[in-house]
Amino acid sequence: MCFRPPELNKMMTQCPACKGFNPPKLTKCKKCGADLPKPEAEKK
């Protein structure tokens, strides 16, 4: 089995405003308060 480390941007949501990383469960950046895009916005 091969183990790949998860990509940072799959584990964390990047703020479009300040480029800070936030836990995906947050809807607003903890740093600057900007709205974060939902990681599950991608449709399957």
Ligand SMILES: [Zn+2]
């Ligand atoms: Zn921010």
